[in-house]
Amino acid sequence: LINYAFFDKDMQLQIEREKILLDELVQLSESAGDDGLVVDYQPVLDLKTDQVVSFEALSRFKSKRLGLVSPLEFIPLLERTKLIVPIGEKILSRSLKFLKHLNNLGYDVSMSINISAIQLLSQDFATRVIQKMNDVGVDPTKIWFEITESIFSNNYQRINQILGEIIKQGVKVTIDDFGTGYSSLHRVLELNTNGIKIDRAFIDGLEKISEDIAITKDIVSLGHKLNYLVVAEGIENETQQQYLKAYNCDRGQGYFFSRPLSQEKALEFLHNKNK
Ligand code: C2E
Ligand code: MG
Ligand code: MG
Numbered sequence: 001l002i003n004y005a006f007f008d009k010d011m012q013l014q015i016e017r018e019k020i021l022l023d024e025l026v027q028l029s030e031s032a033g034d035d036g037l038v039v040d041y042q043p044v045l046d047l048k049t050d051q052v053v054s055f056e057a058l059s060r061f062k063s064k065r066l067g068l069v070s071p072l073e074f075i076p077l078l079e080r081t082k083l084i085v086p087i088g089e090k091i092l093s094r095s096l097k098f099l100k101h102l103n104n105l106g107y108d109v110s111m112s113i114n115i116s117a118i119q120l121l122s123q124d125f126a127t128r129v130i131q132k133m134n135d136v137g138v139d140p141t142k143i144w145f146e147i148t149e150s151i152f153s154n155n156y157q158r159i160n161q162i163l164g165e166i167i168k169q170g171v172k173v174t175i176d177d178f179g180t181g182y183s184s185l186h187r188v189l190e191l192n193t194n195g196i197k198i199d200r201a202f203i204d205g206l207e208k209i210s211e212d213i214a215i216t217k218d219i220v221s222l223g224h225k226l227n228y229l230v231v232a233e234g235i236e237n238e239t240q241q242q243y244l245k246a247y248n249c250d251r252g253q254g255y256f257f258s259r260p261l262s263q264e265k266a267l268e269f270l271h272n273k274n275k
Helices: 002-030 071-081 084-104 125-136 149-153 156-168 185-190 200-205 210-225 238-246 263-273
Strands: 037-046 052-063 067-069 110-114 143-147 172-178 195-198 229-233 251-253
Touching: 002 052, 002 071, 002 084, 037 084, 037 263, 052 071, 052 084, 052 251, 052 263, 071 084, 084 110, 084 125, 084 263, 125 156, 143 156, 149 156, 149 172, 149 185, 156 172, 172 229, 195 210, 200 210, 200 229, 210 229, 210 238
Parallel strands: 052 110, 110 143, 143 172, 172 195, 195 229, 229 251
Antiparallel strands: 037 052, 037 251, 052 067
16 A cells, blocks of 8 residues: 555656656747757767767757756657657757857768657658758758667658658768667668667677677678668777777767767867867
8 A cells, every 4th residue: 555655656746747847848849949958969989090070969958947857758758749840950950050060160070860750750851851951051961860760660661761862962861779679670771771870788798798799790790781880889998999999890989988068068079089
């Protein structure tokens, strides 16, 4: 009985929190600006040259009442309510403007942006992306969209067609969290994509689980046979980096290099690394 009481209390708090969050996210989606939206940028390094070649845009939400909220909490809520469509546009604008700024400063770097299936399937997604790229005046070949295998649970044919349209413009597409989805490898490889991002779980296992060494090595070679750019995420130490360099993995990202950074700090990091 006591357990139930606790459970109810927990549920109650959870529901309250979600209500507050959703309320503020609706406000954000309806506002002209993007107050409360925080986008941090995590450096991605070329494992051969140790130079920063890209950043991944990672969103956070600065709630007035709840403080800083993780994307693991608010992105699923945005997807469920389809608010990811208007708010995703704000994230896209913000990160493309920062990319433009970096390129203007003379840094030859790209920007990776996470895109949900709901966004891809929203009305005129490709057209709106093209419009935005033109408005900001950014080079499409410097943009990567990261999608997860969850897109396979949606309208696969339609999604593949939209990806094709975007790729035609020069934008590149990569499969995020590669190796953790449930879809068949065959279907993954049929998708219009240019790269794979090996899931952190495999990188984590490099030091501990001998199977992960074999698997990670094979994922890199498989990717290269298919002409994919192969990125490893979640590199936390030197040992993991050494393994990935030895396997010829193209790029790496993780706390070992840097955590996600504010625009200012990202610029500083870039300035120090790429001189
Ligand atoms: P993701 O796209 O796989 O992003 C990588 C996540 O791993 C980020 O978590 C990043 O901070 C974290 N990470 C990076 N290096 C390390 C490391 O060395 N060790 C560990 N333990 N973690 C590391 P974050 O920022 O909390 O984002 C979580 C997820 O939320 C992202 O996973 C992505 O799926 C989603 N997300 C974030 N921003 C957006 C967005 O703007 N749009 C969409 N649709 N999804 C987003
Ligand atoms: Mg990602
Ligand atoms: Mg990932």
